[in-house]
Amino acid sequence: MFNNTLRILLLLLATALLSKFSITALNPYLATQLFSSEGAYSLWWGLRLDMTAATALATPVILLLLVIHLGGSRPSLVKPLLFVAGLWLILTTTADAIYMLEAGRHVTFEVFTGSGLEQGLIATALTTYIAQTLTGLGLTLLLAVAIWKLPLGATPGQVSQPHAARKARWPAAAGLLLVWLAVTATAVRGGWSDAPQSPMSAYKIGDPNQAALAWNAPYAITYYLTKGKKRAAQQQTPPPSSQDMALLAEYLRSHHQQALELPTKQANVLIVLLESWPAADLASYAQSIPGAAPPSAAPYFDSLRQQSLTTNALYADGYRTVEGMFASFCSFPNPIGGGVAGTQLQGADYYCLPRLLKEQGFDTHFIQGSGKGIVGSFAQSLGFTHSYGKSDYDFAGTENYWGYMDDDIYRFTLDKLASLTGPYLVTVNTGTTHDTYLPSEDDYIFGKENRAALRRNVIHSADGALQRFLTRLPEVLTEPTLVVLMADHTASVEPNDLERNAIPFLMFATDGSVPTQTRPISAGQLDIAPTIIDWLGGQVPWFTGQSLLAEQYNGFAHYSDGQTVHWIEGKHLVQFNATAIDLEHSSTTCFEIANNGLALTPDSCANEDYGNMLRRAQAYTRYTQSLLFAGKTRDFAELLSKTTEQ
Template identity: 35%
Template sequence: MSKQISFITDFIKLSFLLLIITFALRASLLLYTPEVATGLSSSEITHALLWGLRFDLAIVGVLSFFNLLTAYLFGFGKGPRTIKWLLPAITLLVMLQLGDMAYFKDAGRHISYESKDFFATPISLISQGIGQLGWLVLVLPITLLIFSRIPFKLGRFNKPYSWAKVLFLFPSQIFITLLVAAIMARGGVKGLPLDPASAYNIGDVRLAPIALNGAYSALYGLLRSNDGIQASSIAAPENREQLVRSLYMPKEQPLENTNLEQFNLVFVLLESWPIVRMTTESGEQVTPVFSALQAQSLSAETMIASGHRTTEGIYSIFCSGQNPLGKTIAKTQLQNMPYGCLPQLLREQGWSSAFFQGSYKNTSGTGAFAQTTGFEHSYGKEDISSDQAQYEQNSWGYYDQDLYRFVVNSIESLPEPFIIGINTNTTHDLKLPKGVEARFGFETEQQKEFSVLSFADSAIAGFMAQMQSKTLDKPIAYIFVADHTAGLIDSRLNHYRIPFAIYVPGFIQPKLIHDAVSQRDLAPTIAHLIGLDAPWFSGQNLISIANNEASAFADYYHGGVVGWIEGDWLVEQSTQGDGVRCYNWRLDPKQTQEIACSEPTENMRQRALAFTAVQQQLLFEGKTKQFMDYKP
C-alpha cells in the first residue's frame, strides 16, 4: 500500500537534509577564507557556528516548505515522489552559499543587497565566481549526486482518493507546516523577522561573519530589495553637534582670482586597488608607474575608502559624504535625493561631463548612479568597438588599455572645461590577455593579483602619454584614486587602505601627507582648487592638511564596527559604542596587537559616534546639505 499523506514528516526530513548541507557549507567558509578566524580560539569559533544555526534554520525552513509544496502539487496522483523532487531546493541552497563565499572572499563581507545585481550581469558574475571558487565548483554536482542516491520518498494520496483527506488532512498539514516554517524563518515566535544584521547580537563583531549564513543573507537581500534600506542604530553622544564642529577648522576663503573654468578634471577610479598589494613582501614595486606619478603629486601615507563597491566609492569621492553603513545609495530610495555633488555643481556652471567604464555601463547600477551625481553622459563596454580593441575582454569587459583609448578619443567631443570619471576594469578580474607576460607569475592567487595589478599599472603610462599629446585649451587636473579594495586582506583597516594622487603640475606642489585621509577629502580639495564653494561637503581640503592648517581624520565601517583614525591612533567600536579596541595603525596596520586606550582615544570614540550619527541621520532624511550647519 502506498504511503499516506505526511507533509509534516516530509518537511522535517527535508529540513534535516538541508540543514546538514547549509551548516557544512557555512563551516567551510573557515577553510576557504581562513583569515575570517584570525585571532579566534576554537571555542569562540564553535560558539559562532552553533549560534548561527538560527540562520541555517531560517533559510532551511523557507526552502523546505516551498519546495515540498511544489513537489506535492505538481506530483499529484503520479505515484511516490523520490528525492528528485527536492533537488531544486538543494541546488538553490548550494548555489547561494557558493556565490556568497566567492563574494566574501572578494569584499570581506556577506552578500546582501547586492544579490539582486546578479540578474543584471549574470554571465560576468558566474565567470568570475567560477574563477575564484576553483575546486569548490565541484560541490554542487557532488552534492546532487550524493543526495540523489538517498532512498527518500515523499508521502502521497491513496488511490482511490479519500476526498475527506484531500480537503481536510492535507490543508491542515500545510497550515501547521507553514506555521513552523514561519517561526524558523523569523528566528522565533517573538520579534521581527530575522535580519542578517542581527548576527551582531552574538556580542563580538569578529564572530558575526562566521555565525551569519551567507545563503540566508543573499536570499533576504533579494526578497527585501524593494523595501529600501534602513538607517542603522547609532549610540550618539548628547553633545554631538559640538563634537562634529570640533573636527573642522573655520571656513576657508576660496582661492583668490580663480576662474571656475581654469581646469579640465580627470578622475581615474582605480578598480579594486589596495595599498597592501602595491608592493610585494620582498619590497618590489608592483605599480612603479603609479608610484612615480604619486611622487609628483599631492598624496598621503594612506587614504581610507568609504566602502567596498564602486557606487560607494563614487558617492564618497564626488559627493563627499558617508555612505549608508555597509551599503550603497545606488538603486535604493536614497538615490535621487539632492546631494549637491561635484559633477552636478560643475554642470550647473556649464561644464561638460561624462563617466566611462570598461564593463557594462549599468553594472550594479554604476553608470546610472554616476549620472545621479551630475555626470551628463555615461559610457560602457557596449559603446566601445571591439574592432578597435587591442585585447579580448575579461569576464567583465575591456582591459584598461582599450578603455583609456576610448576615453581619449571621446574627449574630442567634450567641450571644455570638462569633468570625466573613469572606472577602470583590468583589476575587476584576475585574468590577463593572451600573449601578455605575467610579471609576477600566474600560479598562486597572490601572483595573479600582482601580475594583473602590474598590467593595469602599465596602462596608466600609455594613458598619460595619449592625454599629453592632446591639444587642449585648459590644463588638466588628474585625480587617481581607488574606488575600493577587493579580496580578503589581513586586517579590517587594510580592507580600506587605498592609493590616491592629485597630479596638477604647476598648480599643486608635490607633497606626501603623513596622515590617514578620507575619500571624502577629494571633492572639497578640487572645489577649493577651482574656487567652488560647497560647505556641505564632509571632507576636508587636502591642501590645507598638507600645509598643517587643518587636521586629518578618516573612518570606515566594517561588519558592525566603526573605525576612526586621527594621527597615529585607530579606535574601533560598535555602532552602540561598546567593544572598544585601540591600535597604532602606522606601527601595526595588520592590527595584530591592541594597545591600551587612553583619554585621547575616548575623545576620538565620541567624535566617531557623533560624526557617524549626524551623517547617517542627514543622509536618510535627504538633508545632507544641512551638514554645513555642523561646521564652524
C-alpha cells in the same frame, strides 16, 4: 505524511549546514576560526538562521506534498521541487562566499546591483575561485543522489484508495498544514520574544568575525529579494543626541564654513579610478612592511608619486566601485555596511561634485570598459551627463571577462578628451584589474601560484597602461587640468591590518598649481571632492571631508565593515559598533598605525586621545547616517550651525 515532511525539512537543513561548513572551510581567513570552540559556538548560534532558510524553502515543497497527498498521487513527485530548493541553498552559499572573498563582506541588498554583470561574475567564479565552484558542484551532485534515494513512499494502497478514503484525510492534512505554518512563521520571525529577525541578526552574536560564521547566505539573499530593492537599505545607527551635535559642531568649526562658494576657475578635472588597486602592492607604500617585500607591482605609479601631491595614506570608504564613487564624489560616508547604489537611497537629492560642476557649465563624462550596469547609472544619478560602457566603443580591442582592458579604455578616453572643449569633469573607471586575465603568459611576471601573485600581475600590467596614457595625455589637453589618480577600493586582499582599505592616491595639475609634496597625514576618500572644489576656487559646506590643499589638515578617514565603524585620525585608529547606544556598549578597540599606513599595533583605549576620537566618531557617524537616510545631506553644515547658535 508527517514522516515525509520531517525528511524534507531535515534534508534541506542538512544541505544548508553542509554547504555553509564546506564553503567556509575554503575561506583562508575564516577556516582557523571555523575549527575552534568559537567557531562551533558561532555555527550553533547561527542555527536559527539556517532553520529559517530551511523552513522557508521547504514550505512550497510541503504544500505540494499536501496536494499530492490529498489527490492520491505518489509523494516522490515533489522531488524535482525539492532539488530546486536544495540547489538554491548551495548556489547562494557559494556565491556569497566568493563575494566575501572579493569584497570583504556578505551579500545583502547587492543582489539588486549586479544586473548585466552575470557573465563576469560567473567567469570570476570559474577562473579565480575554482575550489569554491567545484565544491558547489560536488554538493549539487550529492544533493541529487540524496534526493533520488530519499524514501518518500506512499502509504500502502494510498494511490488506489477510493475518493471517500482520500477525503477522510483532509482533517489530518489541515492540522499538519497549520502546524507547519506555525513552525515556519516562528523560524522566520526568530521566535516571539523579540522583534522579528533579519539576516543582520547574525551580528547580535556580538563579534563581527563570529557573525561571519553565523551568517546564512540563502536566508539573506532570499530575504532581500522578498523585501525588494526599495526596502533593502536599513539605517543601523541610533539618531544623534544633542551632545553629539554640539561636539561635532565644535570639532568641525575650524574647516567648515556655512556659505556655498561656486568654483571660479575654468579648468578641467580628470579622475582615474584605479579599479581594485591596493596600496600594499606598491613599494612606495609598503616598503616599510617587515620582511622581504616583493618588487613593486606599480613602479611607474611609485615614481609619479614622487612628483605629485600625495598623502602618507588614503583609505577607501567602501569595498565596491559605487561605494568609492559615493564617498569620493559626495564627500559623505556610505550606509553602514553597504552602499547607496541600487537602494531607495539612490533616488535622494544628493548634491555631489558632478552635479555641482555640471550646473556650472562643466561637461561631465563617466567612462568604463565594462557594461554600464549599476556603475554607469549610478554615475549619472550623481550628476554625470554622459556614461559610456563597452557597447559604446567603436573599435575592437583586448577584453577580459568584464570588458575592455586599460589600454583600450585609455584610447577611448583620449579620443573623447580630444573632442571636448572644456571645462569638463571626466572620470575613468579602469578594467584590467577587474580580472586576473592577461593577454600573454609573459605578463604574469609574479607567477600564478596564489591570488596575491595574480593580483600583482594585473596591477603591473595596468601600471604600464597608465604610463602610456599619461604620456599621451598632453596631446589632447588645451586648458589647465587637475589629474587625480586613486583606487576606488581594493579586492582579493588579505584582511591584514589596514591593507583591505589602504589605496594608492596622487594628484597633479598640468599648470603646476598643485605642490609636489607627500603630506604626512592619513586621509580618506571623503577628502577628494573638497580638494577638487578647492582647487577650482570653490567650497561646499555639506562636504564632510577636508581639502588636502588646506595648510592645516584636521581631517579623518572613515569606513565601515558590517556594523563596525573604523575611524582614523593621524596615527590612531578606533573601531566601534555603530549600533551601540552609548560608549559603554560600543565594543571599542584601539590601534596605533605604523608609518606605512598599513600595519597596526593594539593600543589601550584608556588613552584620553582615543576617548575623544571615539566620541567624535560616534557623533559623526550617527549624524551623517541620519542625514543620509533622510535624504538631507545638504543640511550637514546648516544644522550644525544652528546647534552652535543655540
